[in-house]
Amino acid sequence: MKKWDVILINVSFVDGSGTKPRPVLILSPDESLNSDQDFLVSYITSNITRLSPYDLAIDRLHYEFLDTGLRVTSALRINKINLLSKTLFIRKLGFFGPRLQQDTNALLRKFFHL
Secondary structure (H helix, E strand, O other), X not given: XXXXXXXXXXXXXXXXXXXXXXXXXXXXXXXXXXXXXXXXXXXXXXXXXXXXXXXXXXXXXXXXXXXXXXXXXXEEEEEEEEEEEXXXXXXEEEEOOHHHHHHHHHHHHHHHOO
């Protein structure tokens, strides 16, 4: 695992009744991933009907879309960041290419007012 990887993790239901695999983008720096037991991620959703100003649309026609490993047009939710245990990792789907990385960084700066 490394920064900019799109991975599947097990996400617990709010009521604790089970888990469901969900895609996330790893935001943690590689140095942190090598030493820590957890990682910082941003959730990815296929529900693009209600995009917020902090969502990055990842259209299936985007030239880097195939690299992500996602199956359908999706959105990266910059305002849905979480620190999770590496034990939730299922498998790697793909990665964000240079343009998606640049767009993600721009949204992170906007969200955190950097």
